């Protein structure tokens with residue numbers, strides 16, 4: 001008969017063995033219940049404007065279209081909307097009053113295309129796709145990007161709204177011509193999708209930080225920083241202070257963490273932790289920084305994490321299109 005002492009001993013041993021087993025024996029992913037369960041097809045994108053952008057992407061995905069076509073169609077919605085003041089047409093200018101746009105795109109076969117500091121073209125994502133499909137290069141910037149866009153039939157337009165010009169002139173009065181990153185003066189649409197065939201793609205597009213120095217690039221046109229896709233593993237995209245995302249090669253890191261067995265949620269959390277640690281090491285104030293990641297794996301599971309509250313993202317799958325507040329580090 002097992003007496004109480006023996007029972008306790010056996011129970012303690014058994015629970016230690018279970019703990020050991022669950023720690024050592026199972027990949028982390030199996031123990032992590034924080035990532036949201038997803039399905040296929042599915043599309044995710046950053047911020048509120050992601051809802052409308054997702055709806056356009058969903059039109060492609062629900063008809064068994066390709067994730068690449070879905071993400072391009074999706075991000076074109078805020079790009080073409082003059083009321084969205086941080087992407088495409090209507091984007092705020094740099095400190096010289098010039099609207100300069102950044103975008104990149106990546107497909108399931110690791111084809112990539114990107115434009116940086118592109119002026120006068122309403123849909124930089126379409127130019128990025130043309131760089132990917134119709135040029136021998138992967139990245140074109142500035143005047144070269146514009147020349148290429150014009151050669152591909154894109155139309156040159158004024159993108160500076162009267163309203164933006166007014167804001168910029170106000171900014172000039174008090175700014176001493178010094179760009180300051182803050183958490184209000186920029187937003188980006190990053191979109192990642194998994195199609196019915198199980199293929200992943202992503203797109204990212206922005207006007208970047210408002211009143212930035214002319215020629216400044218953030219993370220959004222940089223494959224591996226603002227966007228990364230590995231069709232065997234998953235995809236990630238970022239928003240927020242591009243300088244901080246570039247510092248850790250953010251989206252490539254998130255995908256590599258998923259490759260190591262982390263869930264999309266845990267991968268985003270670890271990437272944010274890297275930024276937090278580096279910010280502290282560099283004696284900078286974390287409160288001045290916002291970075292948010294969203295990630296999706298090959299199974300359609302997804303997650304997101306950011307430095308401070310206020311970041312949300314939109315998810316569209318067969319159960320609908322909804323906005324989710326991302327969890328954050330600085331509570």
Ligand code: SD4
Pocket residue numbers: 186187188206207208209217218219220238239240241242243
């Ligand atoms: C940039 N990451 O240019 C972009 C801006 C952004 O939310 O996403 N803001 O650095």
